[in-house]
Amino acid sequence: MIDPNYDQLLESALILSPNLRSMLVEQLVASLDDEGQAEIDSAWGEEVERRLSEVESGEVSTESGEAV
Known part of the structure; x- marks a missing residue:
């Protein structure tokens, strides 16, 4: 109703x-948005930090946008 x-x-x-x-x-x-979204945002933030750390340490390499 x-x-x-x-x-x-x-x-x-x-x-x-x-x-x-x-x-x-x-x-x-x-x-x-509920608290679930805050948890998702936090998890993505941690993932971004992890990936950035891998790139900065040389553990993984990147490719140019033209190559993709």
Whole structure:
């Protein structure tokens, strides 16, 4: 069941400029992120650090964008 305020909220949101609607959408989507996303972000951060360390130590080599 949809909240009775939904239609009014949607109508008000659609009156906003495209830029403001975009900002609103970003904030609404961000509000859906839960702690699981924080764990994912943390894991990716650790992976980036690990890969950077491997490149800097010479353990792995890179290829140019043209070669790929």
